[in-house]
Amino acid sequence: MSVVALSELLGASVRDASGAVRGRVREIAVAPQDHPTRIAFLIVKTPDGERALPPASIASAGASVRTGSDASEWERFTPSDGLLLLKRDLLDQQIIDIHGRKVVRVNDVELESTPVNSHLLLNILAVDVGARGAIRRLSKGVVPSFTLRALLEKIPPRVIPWQFVDLLETDPARRVKLKIAYGGLAKLHPADIADIVEDLPPAEREAVFETIDEEVAAETLEEIDPDIQVSIVESLDKDRAADIVEEMDPAAAADLLDELDEKQSVEILSEMQPDERREVTHLLEFGEHTAARWMTTAFVAVPETAVVDDAIDALKTFEGSREALATIYLTGPGNKLVGSVPLVTIAVSSPAVQLSELSEPYRACAPDTPESEVAALFDKYNLLTLPVTDEHERIAGIITADDVITMLRHRS
Amino acid sequence: MATLKTWRTRAALFIAVVGPGFITANVDNDAGGIWTYSVAGAQFGYTLLWVMIPTTVALVVVQEMASRMGAATGKGLSDLIREEFGFRVTFLLMLALIVTNFGNVMAEFAGVASSLQLFHIPKYVSVPVAAAIVWLLVVQGTYSSVEKIFLVASGFYVCYIVAGVLAHPDWRAAAFATVTRPQEVGIRDYGYLYMVIGLVGTTIAPWMQFYLQASVVEKGVTMRQYRASRWDVIVGCFFAAIVAWFIIVACAATLHTAGTTQIRDAADAAEALRPLAGEYAYLLFAAGLFNASLFAASILPISTSYAVCEGLGFESGLDKKFHEAPVFYWLYTLIIVVGAGVLLIPRFPLAHIMVLSQVVNGVVLPFVLIFMLLLVNDRELMGAHVNSRWFNAIAWLTVGVMIALTLAMFVTQL
Numbered sequence: 001m002s003v004v005a006l007s008e009l010l011g012a013s014v015r016d017a018s019g020a021v022r023g024r025v026r027e028i029a030v031a032p033q034d035h036p037t038r039i040a041f042l043i044v045k046t047p048d049g050e051r052a053l054p055p056a057s058i059a060s061a062g063a064s065v066r067t068g069s070d071a072s073e074w075e076r077f078t079p080s081d082g083l084l085l086l087k088r089d090l091l092d093q094q095i096i097d098i099h100g101r102k103v104v105r106v107n108d109v110e111l112e113s114t115p116v117n118s119h120l121l122l123n124i125l126a127v128d129v130g131a132r133g134a135i136r137r138l139s140k141g142v143v144p145s146f147t148l149r150a151l152l153e154k155i156p157p158r159v160i161p162w163q164f165v166d167l168l169e170t171d172p173a174r175r176v177k178l179k180i181a182y183g184g185l186a187k188l189h190p191a192d193i194a195d196i197v198e199d200l201p202p203a204e205r206e207a208v209f210e211t212i213d214e215e216v217a218a219e220t221l222e223e224i225d226p227d228i229q230v231s232i233v234e235s236l237d238k239d240r241a242a243d244i245v246e247e248m249d250p251a252a253a254a255d256l257l258d259e260l261d262e263k264q265s266v267e268i269l270s271e272m273q274p275d276e277r278r279e280v281t282h283l284l285e286f287g288e289h290t291a292a293r294w295m296t297t298a299f300v301a302v303p304e305t306a307v308v309d310d311a312i313d314a315l316k317t318f319e320g321s322r323e324a325l326a327t328i329y330l331t332g333p334g335n336k337l338v339g340s341v342p343l344v345t346i347a348v349s350s351p352a353v354q355l356s357e358l359s360e361p362y363r364a365c366a367p368d369t370p371e372s373e374v375a376a377l378f379d380k381y382n383l384l385t386l387p388v389t390d391e392h393e394r395i396a397g398i399i400t401a402d403d404v405i406t407m408l409r410h411r412s
Numbered sequence: 413m414a415t416l417k418t419w420r421t422r423a424a425l426f427i428a429v430v431g432p433g434f435i436t437a438n439v440d441n442d443a444g445g446i447w448t449y450s451v452a453g454a455q456f457g458y459t460l461l462w463v464m465i466p467t468t469v470a471l472v473v474v475q476e477m478a479s480r481m482g483a484a485t486g487k488g489l490s491d492l493i494r495e496e497f498g499f500r501v502t503f504l505l506m507l508a509l510i511v512t513n514f515g516n517v518m519a520e521f522a523g524v525a526s527s528l529q530l531f532h533i534p535k536y537v538s539v540p541v542a543a544a545i546v547w548l549l550v551v552q553g554t555y556s557s558v559e560k561i562f563l564v565a566s567g568f569y570v571c572y573i574v575a576g577v578l579a580h581p582d583w584r585a586a587a588f589a590t591v592t593r594p595q596e597v598g599i600r601d602y603g604y605l606y607m608v609i610g611l612v613g614t615t616i617a618p619w620m621q622f623y624l625q626a627s628v629v630e631k632g633v634t635m636r637q638y639r640a641s642r643w644d645v646i647v648g649c650f651f652a653a654i655v656a657w658f659i660i661v662a663c664a665a666t667l668h669t670a671g672t673t674q675i676r677d678a679a680d681a682a683e684a685l686r687p688l689a690g691e692y693a694y695l696l697f698a699a700g701l702f703n704a705s706l707f708a709a710s711i712l713p714i715s716t717s718y719a720v721c722e723g724l725g726f727e728s729g730l731d732k733k734f735h736e737a738p739v740f741y742w743l744y745t746l747i748i749v750v751g752a753g754v755l756l757i758p759r760f761p762l763a764h765i766m767v768l769s770q771v772v773n774g775v776v777l778p779f780v781l782i783f784m785l786l787l788v789n790d791r792e793l794m795g796a797h798v799n800s801r802w803f804n805a806i807a808w809l810t811v812g813v814m815i816a817l818t819l820a821m822f823v824t825q826l
Contacts, residue, residue: 201486
C-alpha cells in the first residue's frame, strides 16, 4: 500500500503494455453511486480522444502510469453528471472540514494505492490542506520528482481524512447524484454549523439549508447573524423556508419574519402549520424590542393546589428548553399567575407538600415592556426566568436568563 | 404616495449597498495620484483635461465588472482565480500583489510624512503614529464601523474641489479643454505623452479589483440589489474623477500660469500653491493629501492580507482571533510595520523602490484584467450575468488600451 497525490497523477504519462507513452492523465473520476471512495477510472487524454482507464487495468501509478493493456482496448470516455471529478470538483475548491469545524481550501488529494493481484485499487484517503500539498504543486515540474519527494517527507502533513470532508455543491440534482447530504455537518452543534455557514458564499449557504434536516436547519438559523439569516431565507423556496421557520423558536421566527419584506413574510406564514402560524403572528403584533418578542411559550405551570409530586410529573412530560425549567409557576382561579417555586426547592421537598406552601414572591412584566427594562429586572433581582403576563394576569410566556444574554449581545 | 414609497425603498436599497464602489474609486486618488494630477496641471495647464473623460469610462467599466462578479458569485477575486486557474498561478499573482502593494503602502506613508511636514510635524513622529492608528483602526473596528469611517474619509476629498475653486481658474477654458479633442501640438511631445500615460496608469491598479470585489462580498450584496451597487460604482468613479479634475485645474490655474512646473511630490505642490492661491487653498490641499494618504494606507494592507489569505487558503477575517488566523494578522502587521518603518531609515532609496513597485504593478495589471475578463465571461460562474456583447467590446478595448499604456509607462520608467 502506498500513497499517491492527485497532483502527481494529473499530467502523468500513461504507458501501454509495451511501455510506449499513449496519453496523459487529465482527470480522475469517482462514481459515488457505485462506491463512495473508490476511483472509478482515470480520464486519459490520447491523440485519439479521451479514454476511461479503470484501476483494474493499471499496474502501477505515480509520476508515470503503467497499464497491462493495449491502448486500443481502453474504453472511450463519456461525460456524466454523476461523476465526481477530483480536479474540477475538489482541487482548489472549498470544502467543509467536519473535524476542524471550518471551511478550508483543498491543496491536494491523497489517494491510497493498494496492489491486488496484478492491478491496483485506488481509494481517496484524505485531502491535503497544508503546506505539503502547496509546495508539491508549486514545485511540480520545476524540481526533480525524487528530490521533491524527499523534501516533502520533511514537511508535517495537514490532511483531513475523507470521512470528515463534506463537499459543497450548489446544483441540487448533482447533489443527489453525488450523494452529498452534509451528514457530517448536521452532527455538529448548531452554533458551529452557523459559524461554518457564515463563512460560505451565498449559493453554498443555500445548498446547505436545502439539504440538512429541518430541525437542525432551524436551530442553526437561530444562531446565524440576522443579515445572513434574511438572505438565506430569501433564497430558499417558500415551502422549505416555512418548514424551517416552523421548527424555530417562535420568538426567533417572529424576529426573522419581521426582517423580511412583507410579501415574503406573508408567503412563508401562509405555508406554515396553523398552530405555529398563530403563535408567530401573535408575537408579531408586539413591537420588535419588547418582552413579548423574547419570550418562549414553553414553560411549566401547575395549579397552586397541586403537590410536589404533580410538579415532578409535569417536568417529566415537559418538552421545552432546559433553561425554562428553572422555575415552576403556580396558577390560581381564572388561570391567573399566583406564585412561583424554584426547581431547587422542589428537588429538596417531600412529594406530598402542597406547592402553595413553597411559593415565593415573583416578578412579572407586561408583553410590551421594553427590552432594556427586562434586562434591568434580571439584573436587579438576579432572576433565572421572568414570566410575561397579559392584561388578565395570565402567563403568556417566560423569558430566560439565556435569552437576556443573547439580547444584550445583540444590543452591543 | 406610491411614488414616494418606491422612492424611499430605492433610497434604502442604495444606502444598504453604498460603500465599496465609492470607497475604492476614491482611494485611487492617493498620494501618488494627487502628485500625478498636480504635475499634469502644473506642466501642461488645462491641455490634459481631455484625458479625464476616457479615463472615467475605463474606470467605470473595470470596477463594474469586479463588483458584478462579487455580487453574482459571492466570492472574492482571488478565490475565483484560485478555483479557475489553479494554485501556482494564484501563488505567483499573490506574491506579485504583495510586492506591488508593499510599494504602494510605502508611498502612502511617505504622503502622510510629507503632508504633515507642511504642518511642522517631523516624520519620526507622524509615520509611527499614523502606522499605529491604521493598525488599530482595522484590528479593533468591525467592518461596518470601519466602512463608515472610510466613507467619511472619502467625503473629505471635497477639500480639493474647494481648493480648486479658491484657485480662481478660467472655468470656460477648463471646461472647453475637458470636452475637446487634444491639440495636435502636444501629441508629438514626449513629456506630454508620458504624462497622458501617467494619468491613465495611476487610475486602475490591481489591488482595487481585489478590494472592491471582496468588499461587495463582505457586504452581502447579491444580484437582487445589484442595480444599486452598480450606481455605487458609477457615482464613486465620477466623484473621484471630478476631484482629480479639480486638482489638475487648481494647479493649472496657479502653478502653470506662474511658470512653476517642477514639483517633487504632492506636498511640494501644496507649498507651491501657497503664494499663488492663498493660505486656505494651501491648507486644504495639504489636509486633503494627509487624508488621502492615511485613507489609502488603511485600506491597502488589509485588502492585501484578505486577498492573499483567501487565495492561498489561509484563515482570514477580522472576526477571527490572532491565533486563529496568524498568517492573516502577521501579513497585515508586517506590511504596515515594514512599509512605514523603511521611511524612518536615513537615506533609504525610496524613489527606486517606488519605481520598482510601479514596474511590478504594470506587470501584474494585464494578468489581473485578463483573468477578470475570462472570469466575468464564464457562464458556469456568472450565469446570465456575463458581459453583454457590446459591453465586452468596450471592456476588451479598455483592457487592451490599459495594458498598452501600462506597458508603455513601464518601458519609459526603465
